[in-house]
Amino acid sequence: MEKAESSALKEIWGNLVASPRRIYEAAFRSGAPKTDRTRSSFVFGNVFLHLHSVRTHIWSLKWSTTMGLGIISTAAFLITLVTGILLMFYYKPYPDVAYQSMKDIHFVVPTGRFIRNIHRWAANVMVVAVILHMARTFFTASYRKPREFNWLIGWGLLVTTLALSFTGYLLPWDQLAYWAITIGANIAQSPREITDALGITQYFDIGGLQRTILLGSDEVGAEALIRFYLLHVMILPLILVMLMAVHFWRIRKDGGIARPDDADEIVGNEAKSSYPVFTEQPEKTYHLAAIVKGRTPAVGSGPENTLPSMPHLFYAELGVLMLTTLICLALALISDAPLKEIANPLVPENPAKAPWYFLGLQEIVSFSAFTGGIGIPALVWIGLGLIPFLDREKEGTGRWLGGPGGRNLFLWSLLIGFGASVGIEAFAIYFGWLREWFPDIPQLAITVINPGTVLTAIYAAYSIYVVRKYGSTRAGAVALFTCFLCGFIVLTVVGTYFRGPNWEFYWTPSDWPGH
Amino acid sequence: MTTKPGKEASRFDPEPMPRRDFLGLAALGSAAAAVIFSLFGMLRLPKAAVLTSPSKKFSVTLPDTLAEGEAFIPEGRSVAVYKDAEGVFAISTICTHLGCVVSAKPEGFECPCHGSRFAGDGTVTKGPAPKALPWLKVTADGNRLQIDENEEVPGGTKV
Numbered sequence: 005m006e007k008a009e010s011s012a013l014k015e016i017w018g019n020l021v022a023s024p025r026r027i028y029e030a031a032f033r034s035g036a037p038k039t040d041r042t043r044s045s046f047v048f049g050n051v052f053l054h055l056h057s058v059r060t061h062i063w064s065l066k067w068s069t070t071m072g073l074g075i076i077s078t079a080a081f082l083i084t085l086v087t088g089i090l091l092m093f094y095y096k097p098y099p100d101v102a103y104q105s106m107k108d109i110h111f112v113v114p115t116g117r118f119i120r121n122i123h124r125w126a127a128n129v130m131v132v133a134v135i136l137h138m139a140r141t142f143f144t145a146s147y148r149k150p151r152e153f154n155w156l157i158g159w160g161l162l163v164t165t166l167a168l169s170f171t172g173y174l175l176p177w178d179q180l181a182y183w184a185i186t187i188g189a190n191i192a193q194s195p196r197e198i199t200d201a202l203g204i205t206q207y208f209d210i211g212g213l214q215r216t217i218l219l220g221s222d223e224v225g226a227e228a229l230i231r232f233y234l235l236h237v238m239i240l241p242l243i244l245v246m247l248m249a250v251h252f253w254r255i256r257k258d259g260g261i262a263r264p265d266d267a268d269e270i271v272g273n274e275a276k277s278s279y280p281v282f283t284e285q286p287e288k289t290y291h292l293a294a295i296v297k298g299r300t301p302a303v304g305s306g307p308e309n310t311l312p313s314m315p316h317l318f319y320a321e322l323g324v325l326m327l328t329t330l331i332c333l334a335l336a337l338i339s340d341a342p343l344k345e346i347a348n349p350l351v352p353e354n355p356a357k358a359p360w361y362f363l364g365l366q367e368i369v370s371f372s373a374f375t376g377g378i379g380i381p382a383l384v385w386i387g388l389g390l391i392p393f394l395d396r397e398k399e400g401t402g403r404w405l406g407g408p409g410g411r412n413l414f415l416w417s418l419l420i421g422f423g424a425s426v427g428i429e430a431f432a433i434y435f436g437w438l439r440e441w442f443p444d445i446p447q448l449a450i451t452v453i454n455p456g457t458v459l460t461a462i463y464a465a466y467s468i469y470v471v472r473k474y475g476s477t478r479a480g481a482v483a484l485f486t487c488f489l490c491g492f493i494v495l496t497v498v499g500t501y502f503r504g505p506n507w508e509f510y511w512t513p514s515d516w517p518g519h
Numbered sequence: 520m521t522t523k524p525g526k527e528a529s530r531f532d533p534e535p536m537p538r539r540d541f542l543g544l545a546a547l548g549s550a551a552a553a554v555i556f557s558l559f560g561m562l563r564l565p566k567a568a569v570l571t572s573p574s575k576k577f578s579v580t581l582p583d584t585l586a587e588g589e590a591f592i593p594e595g596r597s598v599a600v601y602k603d604a605e606g607v608f609a610i611s612t613i614c615t616h617l618g619c620v621v622s623a624k625p626e627g628f629e630c631p632c633h634g635s636r637f638a639g640d641g642t643v644t645k646g647p648a649p650k651a652l653p654w655l656k657v658t659a660d661g662n663r664l665q666i667d668e669n670e671e672v673p674g675g676t677k678v
Contacts (some may be wrong), residue, residue, distance in 0.1 A: 190617040197649050219563055222572050352619040354631035370633035370648050373616055440645050447649040507634040
């Protein structure tokens, strides 16, 4: 009896001594990913890593296939997530107090200014990366069957990203923030331009309703600030994370990154020269293979020109993550996030500019609030969503500028996209627009005919011409997408660099009149 | 279960709608209905019943030195008050385009945000503003004027 007791105690002691090693083994069940088998279980035995399949096609691993833009977007989001949570330690969402807490973060909180700068730069990097990621997906025709649904998820992610950026813009409660949100809220109200023209505003005031729900009041104040805060730190991030989860999952379910049908011939035997592929011979060969000619299928190169995701894919992704972090840190060290004077509802900032990615829209808004703020963005957004359902062609999937027209069409579209937008801007800046020529013209005429709609019409006409010329929807889509991208760039640059006080045109800010 | 006349129901006959399907559909339907109704309830909350904005009515006394055509801006208000031979009138200085505050200049009003210009009586002369600056209701009580920023009057109404 005594003996048994002492041996049981011994066993407990032994287990206790062994427990650190056993905890380690329980956490890292498959051991170091050194062989093909442990590399596989490393990926599929981990809830986070198994978003990727165990093996990845070489085509997907090529730098030129994706340029890492999706990972850059994700990395930038992770950085904003971490820095955003840190900023929440000190930020207080109440008018004036909010501004003081921003001052605290900037001047008093240890590392506060640096963290805020990183947050702001990562947010900008995210917007740029998301737009470029969309362009990559479009120009490689990767939205096609079976990836239409994932294109739609990405479509939602683009809007959520922009909304996240915009809601973050109000939080500092400085002049920049206050007037950008005043303008934004009035854009939400701009359907009144149409309902007023039709004389139905008192019965059906969708614009006023949108503005009231957004602001929780009829002016930008405490209610608006807490709403934007809630959207920025809770509602929109939740939506974004859920959409991201679906987005990543669908990439895997849709068979990885889109690649051309002849991708295997193009990459040839690259898998053989990649290291590591198989660091040891397979432990088993298939007996069935012994009766057919040649080697067993598993020897030498992996099936279907694939490489193990660990390390080939994961290390590449880690590299992109590090690079994105480095870029954000460097920008945060070089340039401080702006903080102007405290918000003053009586004196607008002059010029009052929205975040840079909305300045293209603000350029059109400066002709008609509804057209620039709601009409054209909605049209572009619906058009983007429909792309994979209008283009049901097969040619060129997975290839840059694939499909009819190819690079020539792209270059022509660039020319027309830039030419038309620069031309119409120059015309409107030099000669003015309908209101200056005919002061009594009804507003509806300007809502319908303004530089924004004229530009859209030119782009649409060109793209219809391209569809007929090449007999292909894809060609028309390339033309239209390229043109709108050019228009977006030109209008954004004009709004950012060439608009001064009173939204007048100036060649440089040094020409601005003094105050 | 329907049975044809002259034929006895058998337990092997398929049910018109299997019980499991019915129960499943009922569960699904009630869950969907619950989600939709609760969504309506949740959407009702953010639309405030009482708006927290400060009072839009205020009183002001014009200085005696106010010249004709010169704007008087009451402190903390976005309103320009004028006095001429025919009487007193007030014009809102909130731009009808996107809500920036216009500045009153001798030749009219200028919006800093998107360059709208208005004549002295508030009508649009340039830029994206869709309609004229509204004239506001002014009630004279001796020397004191009461102005209501929420109540518009037709242009040209002077007190």
